[in-house]
Amino acid sequence: MSDPSTSPEQSPRDMPTSAAPLAESFAQSFVRPLLRVGALLATTLTLLVALLVVTGHDPAVALRALVRGAFGSWYAITSATLVRAVPLAFTGLAVAVAFRAGLLNIGAEGQLLAGAAAAAGAAALVGPSAGAWAIPLVLVAGVLSGALWAGIAAVLRQRFGVLEVISTIMLNFVALYVVGWLVRGPLQEPSRIYPQSVALPDALHLPVLLPGTRLHLGVALAALLAVYLWWWMRGTAAGFRLRAVGLNAHAAATTGRIDVARVSLLAFLASGALAGLGGAVEYAGVTYALYENFSPGYGYTAIAVALLARLNPAGVLGTALLFGALQAGANAMQRDAGVPVALVNVVEAMLILLVIAGDRLSISNRTRRDRT
Amino acid sequence: MTPFDDFLSATVRTATPLMLAALGECITERSGVINIGLEGAIICGAFAATVAAGSVGVLGGFAAGAAAGVAVALLFALFTVYLRADQIITGTAVTLLSLGLTGLLYKTLYGATGVGLTLPTAGERAVPGLSTIPVIGRALFAQPLITYALYLMVPALAWWFARTHSGLALRAVGESPDAALAAGVRPRRVQAWAVLAGGAFAGVAGATLVLVQSGTFVEGMSAGKGFIAIAIVVLGRWTPFGVAGAALLFGGASALQYLFQSLGFREVPYQLFLALPYLLTLVVLARASARARAPAALARQELTLG
Numbered sequence: 001m002s003d004p005s006t007s008p009e010q011s012p013r014d015m016p017t018s019a020a021p022l023a024e025s026f027a028q029s030f031v032r033p034l035l036r037v038g039a040l041l042a043t044t045l046t047l048l049v050a051l052l053v054v055t056g057h058d059p060a061v062a063l064r065a066l067v068r069g070a071f072g073s074w075y076a077i078t079s080a081t082l083v084r085a086v087p088l089a090f091t092g093l094a095v096a097v098a099f100r101a102g103l104l105n106i107g108a109e110g111q112l113l114a115g116a117a118a119a120a121g122a123a124a125l126v127g128p129s130a131g132a133w134a135i136p137l138v139l140v141a142g143v144l145s146g147a148l149w150a151g152i153a154a155v156l157r158q159r160f161g162v163l164e165v166i167s168t169i170m171l172n173f174v175a176l177y178v179v180g181w182l183v184r185g186p187l188q189e190p191s192r193i194y195p196q197s198v199a200l201p202d203a204l205h206l207p208v209l210l211p212g213t214r215l216h217l218g219v220a221l222a223a224l225l226a227v228y229l230w231w232w233m234r235g236t237a238a239g240f241r242l243r244a245v246g247l248n249a250h251a252a253a254t255t256g257r258i259d260v261a262r263v264s265l266l267a268f269l270a271s272g273a274l275a276g277l278g279g280a281v282e283y284a285g286v287t288y289a290l291y292e293n294f295s296p297g298y299g300y301t302a303i304a305v306a307l308l309a310r311l312n313p314a315g316v317l318g319t320a321l322l323f324g325a326l327q328a329g330a331n332a333m334q335r336d337a338g339v340p341v342a343l344v345n346v347v348e349a350m351l352i353l354l355v356i357a358g359d360r361l362s363i364s365n366r367t368r369r370d371r372t
Numbered sequence: 373m374t375p376f377d378d379f380l381s382a383t384v385r386t387a388t389p390l391m392l393a394a395l396g397e398c399i400t401e402r403s404g405v406i407n408i409g410l411e412g413a414i415i416c417g418a419f420a421a422t423v424a425a426g427s428v429g430v431l432g433g434f435a436a437g438a439a440a441g442v443a444v445a446l447l448f449a450l451f452t453v454y455l456r457a458d459q460i461i462t463g464t465a466v467t468l469l470s471l472g473l474t475g476l477l478y479k480t481l482y483g484a485t486g487v488g489l490t491l492p493t494a495g496e497r498a499v500p501g502l503s504t505i506p507v508i509g510r511a512l513f514a515q516p517l518i519t520y521a522l523y524l525m526v527p528a529l530a531w532w533f534a535r536t537h538s539g540l541a542l543r544a545v546g547e548s549p550d551a552a553l554a555a556g557v558r559p560r561r562v563q564a565w566a567v568l569a570g571g572a573f574a575g576v577a578g579a580t581l582v583l584v585q586s587g588t589f590v591e592g593m594s595a596g597k598g599f600i601a602i603a604i605v606v607l608g609r610w611t612p613f614g615v616a617g618a619a620l621l622f623g624g625a626s627a628l629q630y631l632f633q634s635l636g637f638r639e640v641p642y643q644l645f646l647a648l649p650y651l652l653t654l655v656v657l658a659r660a661s662a663r664a665r666a667p668a669a670l671a672r673q674e675l676t677l678g
Contacts, residue, residue: 055480104460152654160658165408165460167657169599170650177647185641300468307461340479342591345472352465353451360455 069332146276396573441575
C-alpha cells in the first residue's frame, strides 16, 4: 500500500528542510510518477480497446468520440475534463489521506453527499438575498458535514472495533437516502414538483475562472490543497506521524511518542472533510442544486484515483485529471457511439487490480532476489 | 392474512438471500479470508441468472448464478490466496469491477434504455399441513424451494464445521495456518476452496434476488447486501445457526417497511425504512464487534507456503 521510497526510519527532525533534499523529494514525487504515466496511459488505452471490441463497438469511432469529448476543444478541456476532475481530486485526496493513515475509508461517496447536503442547507439558511460573503460559509458547512459523516465511522472503529470498510459503505447508502429525503422534504424547491433543492442564487456561485467556460474556483482550490498536502505529508512532523501510523500502527505506538488513536481520528476527520469540501464545491461550482443522483460515484472512482497515484497527494492531481478526461470522454462516447458509461467504471476497476497485482509481483520478486 | 403475517413472510423472504450470502462468507471467513468482494459475487450471480433464466429456465438460472459467483471468487482468490494481496482492497476492487461489468453487459445485451425484462420466477411452494400452523406456518412453510434448502443447509454446515475432518481443517487454517500446515493441511488450498464455496453461495444469493424476488435485473440491485452479509457473519459469531438468526433479524428490518406501510405510518419518511437495514448494520456491528472473537488469522496477508 505504501510508497517504498518514503522510509519510515526517518525521524521528524531529519525531514528535508534545505533546498537540495526538497528538490530530490520533488523529483521523487513528480518525475517518477511522470514515467509511470506513460505505462498507465498505455494500459488504460489497451483495456478500453479490448472492452470496446468485446462489447461489439467500433474502437476507432468510440475512441474518437472519447478524445473529442475530453480534449476536442477548449470548451471540452476546461468545461468537461477539468470540471469533472475537481470532485475526483477532492475525493481522491480524501482517500489518499485515509489510506496513508491505514484507514480504508470507502466512504468518500457518502462524505461528499453529506458535504453537498450541508452546503445546500447552509445556502437555504442564509436565504436568497445573501451576497458572495456567504460562499465561504457554504463551503465550511460542507467541510464540517463531511468530517462529521466520517467521524461516525471513526468513532465506531475506535470505540467498538467496527471494520471501517463496512461502516463507511453503509454510511454511503444512508447518505443517499438522507439526500433523497432532503430533496423531497425540507430542502425541496418551492413548487414541490421536482425532487431537487432550490437553485443556488447567482451571488453564491463559485466564481468562474475563465469567462465563457464552466471552469470554477474549485479547480484552483483542489490544486492548492493537493500541493499543500503533498508538502504536509513529506515535510511536517504531523505528516510523518500519519504515515508512521499507516505503515505500522503497533510500531508507531511502541515509540511512545505517537498517540495512534488521536492520529487515526484526525486523519479520518480530515479525509471526510476533504470529501465534504468536494461535495460543497461541486454544489456551488457546477450543479447549483442538490438532487438524488448528485454524484455518479465520484467517491468510488476516487479509490482508483488515489491508488493509481500511489496515495501521493500531488499524484492525485494527475490521476484525477486522467479519470476526469475518461469520464468526460465517456459521456461523449455514449452520446456519439452508443457505448455505455459503465465501460469506464470497468476500466477503473481493472486498473486498480493491475496496480495491486503489479505491487504484489514486484514484492515477491524482491524477496526472491534478497534470498538468493 | 394480517399485516403481521405478511411481515413475517416478508422477513423470511428477504432474509433468504442474505442468509445464503452470509453462510458462504461464514465458510470463507472460517478459513481466515474476509471476502469484501461478496457484493460483486452477488451482483454477478444476479446478472448471470437473468441471462440464463431467459433461455434455460429457473434451475439453469440458479446454476448460472452459482457459476458466476464462483468466477468472481476465483478472481478474488487469485489475488488474495495466491498473490497474498490485501484482502480488503482487492475485495473492494472486485466489487467495483463486478458492478461496472454487470452494468456494461446489461446495457450491451438488453439495450441502453434497459427494457422491462420479465423472467420466469420460482414461486412459493406451500408445504401441506405445516403451512397451516398459526402465525409462523405461512412464514416458514409457504416459501420458495431455495428457502427450504436453507433449513437443511444450516444444520448441515454446523455439523460439517464441528464434526468432519475437512471442517476441522478449515477452522484450523483460519485460526493458525502454521499449526494446520504442521498437521498436514495445505492452507492455501483450503482457503482457495473456502473462497470459491463462498462465491457459489453468494452467486445463488444473487440469483435468488432475481429469480425469486424481483423477477428482473436492475443495475446495482445488490445494494450493499454483500456488506450486510459480512455484518451478519460478525453478529452470528461465525456459526451457521448464529448467522441464520442474524439474517432473520436483518430480513425483519427490511420487512418493517411493509408492516409500517400497511399500518398507515405515512408521516414517517419512507427513506427511513429504506435506510433501516444499513443503520441496523452499524448498530449491530458496534455491539457485536467488540465482543466478537473472529478467526485468529482472519485477513492475515502473509502465509506459510503450502
